[in-house]
Amino acid sequence: MILYFLTIICLLLLAPILLSFIKALKMILLFKKPISLLQGYRNFSKLMQKETIISSETSSITRYAPFLVLSPLLVTMFFLPPVVKGAFYVSFVDAFTITGLISLSTFFLMLLGLDSASAFGGMGSSREAFISALVEPAMVLTIFSISMMAGDLGIGQAGVNLAYNFPAEHMSSFLFAAISFFILLIAENGRIPVDNPETHLELTMVHEAMILDLSGVYLAIIEMAASVKFVIFSSLFVSLFIPFGLEYSPVVAILIFIAKLFGVAIAVAFVEVNMAKLRLFKIPNLLGISIVFAFLSLITFYVLGY
């Protein structure tokens, strides 16, 4: 039980560092002076000290929605597959609950965008609604397929099963699912090529447009939600698609897990540096690839049999 809470706290603490790491790595790759890994914490503490400016056009939604954006994601943190052997884990929560909780968070984020009566907020919400509507089927199919391979619909149990008996005979469907999930990881977290987290240009904003009118503590909460979401997705990717290292002693296992998380961050950074942002109406093509791979993964799994 202690290990369970420790790993969750550890992952939460790691969340801002991972995003700063991606940013720093990108800056190194672009021959810039990189930011510190603790930049996420600095931003957070700075925002916590600032006063909150609430727009006069908004309603009570703006006051409550930021908490409702963060809390489903925090609840999801408790349902992730275990990081170390012998740790307590919630074995039974399945993919729909997790996608549902993430959608609940997105739902309130989109309402938040529409609440401030600014054109930016509506634009961001509209685009986010478009993208997340297409992400949903791909996500469900991918996790369906991987849980078929693991032999359990519960995500926690699936992670453990994959680590102990890896379905080597289903390598092809495993790889298809991994590709599909990596695209979803990029799309859901608003990274290039789907969304550019650093820009504030109205042509390209998605996530930033929705939160343009937030400040102070509310902004800090939303930023925290974004980093928690990245940790959720990357640890799901790591436990389901790079499943090894669970059998070592707790300290080593945690270190291996963190190393794998940084590995995912490096991959995302390289994708970001090497790709341009796609036009909004090209994004369905990318997500379509993800859906097709999810289908392929299921079909190869069924055709090859158990």
Place this chain on the structure above:
Amino acid sequence: MFQFDTLSIVFVLLILLGSVPNIFYSSGYLPHIERKMHYQVHYFSFILSMIGVVISANALVFLIFWELMSLTSWQLILTEIKDKTTIEAARFYFIMTHFGFLFLLLFFLIVTDGDLEIGFVNMKDIASDFAYPTLLFFFIVLGFLSKAGAVPLHVWLPYAHPAAPSPVSALMSGVMLKVAIYGLFRFLFDVLYPWPLEWGIVILVIGALSSLIGVLYALSEHDIKALLANHSIENIGIILIGFGMGMIFDSLGLKVLSSFAFIAALFHSFNHMSFKSLLFMGAGSVLHQTHTKNIEKYGGLIKSMPVTAITFLLASISISALPPTNGFLSEWMIFQSMLSSSHIDNTSLKLAIPFAVFALAMTGGLAIACFVKAYGITFLGLHRSTNAKHAHEVNFMMQVGMILMAGVVISLMLFTPFYISWFDKVLVGLGMGSIYAQIFPHGMWNLHSVGINGGVVSPVILLVSLVGLSIFMMFGYKVLNVKERVHNTWGCGYKTSAKTQYTATGFAGPIRRFFNWLYKPDEHFVKQTIAGHESKFSSSNYEVHVKPLFEKSLYHSVSRVANFISYWVYRFSHFEQTRYAAMIFNLMILVLFSYRIFAHEFSWATFVLEGVVMIISIKVLIVGDKK
């Protein structure tokens, strides 16, 4: 004459849960109706006739109450005749509902052997002797699904539901559609029981199509009540997916999975009743205050109508199938029963079911987009019209109705095990095994899927943890005692106004553009340019209208053919006697020639020759000159 088995009782419960809050709402709504007597009489006889349908025990009583239900709801649509579209909507509804009635009548005439007063149980023997059970199945499908509004018989819903007064739309959409689902349960189980595999697949395909098409047209809709009516099509589709999965599992011999899928379908019927009634009531309150159904004319109503806004938000979260609401739970059960399809041996069927999973997941994603649009444009932002500015909270009785309905939604969320135990009893009554102990093996906290290694969800724990965490954080925010300042929204240096907000059309823009091949929208873009510059204009107006594909293709072509035939009948019957004589002459030639061809001997040369003679004589004698 009447029967009270578990299925009937559960559906009576559904009707009562749907109509008791509605009666409160309706009494608050009453002062705004001109023909009060007409409305009250039809309103209450509508509710009673629905109860009559679900408790009737023989075909005659069933058909009488069914017809009474159709006629009273038809009259209720005609309560407020303001414009021609209401009359047209009512006429359309009348035709569609009698189209369905016709097939039900055919079904009953066959399975009762002419004696309409025999009980449902006795029909089974007659039906099993009938040589074409699939014909009976299609009669049932056409009869009940035209009422339930499944694709392709859904076209009347977006017209009829908005035209009715709001309490009636809530009843029609929330409760009446479920009576059709009752009919499916009753007659597929009691009369046509051993189903071939194909029937289940037909229902599953109809369900998947309805759910996708319903939500896609809901997204492009600007009329808030038509939007909700389209969502009814979607939810009926979801119920039918559950039902179809149940039928497929049953015909493959997987009884436990089949019961699970049927329970999911029943549960979703209840959930849809609760949140759709609540949504229609909320929409009715908004409409009542702003006097417009156009979603673009709302905005900022959360400030003046808090009760409506909060109950509408609850229903929106529930219909978008977001945890931990009841809508999520039933959709979760349907998903789980589809994922259990890996137990099926038939590989081609196993490969096909992921497509239904895809349809349902896509529906979920689009429903979220649609309800963010409906809620955000209606209740958030600035007032988009003067009507919205003058809106205030509705009267007490209407609020009571909405709050009671919200209570029903919450009770379905909190007391899931109780409801599921009743649904389980329904299936036991219909001859399936009890699986309650498998759904809740360890007490009532965790809802288990019955598939091998299936998923688990714990609704109450999710709810408590979500609410607890949010309140904890809000409390933390209070403790931090953050300095707050109120200031205008940043509008790039310009003043933020209602006109710079995103519109509903704009919000759905990306999705509409992606599905352009389906929508084929009519776009009108008028721009007053200044001095010939493309980019400088003094005023511009953009409108987009989406007409349902089915209406365009299926219904209009049928009406065109009917028009064509009646035109020619008209022309033939209104001419001078010489032409009648010519027609008789031509008919005689036709009979003679056909006798020669079909009965006597056939040769291509004479066939062509006689054809030419026929055409010439018809052209010269009957058609005459073109005027």
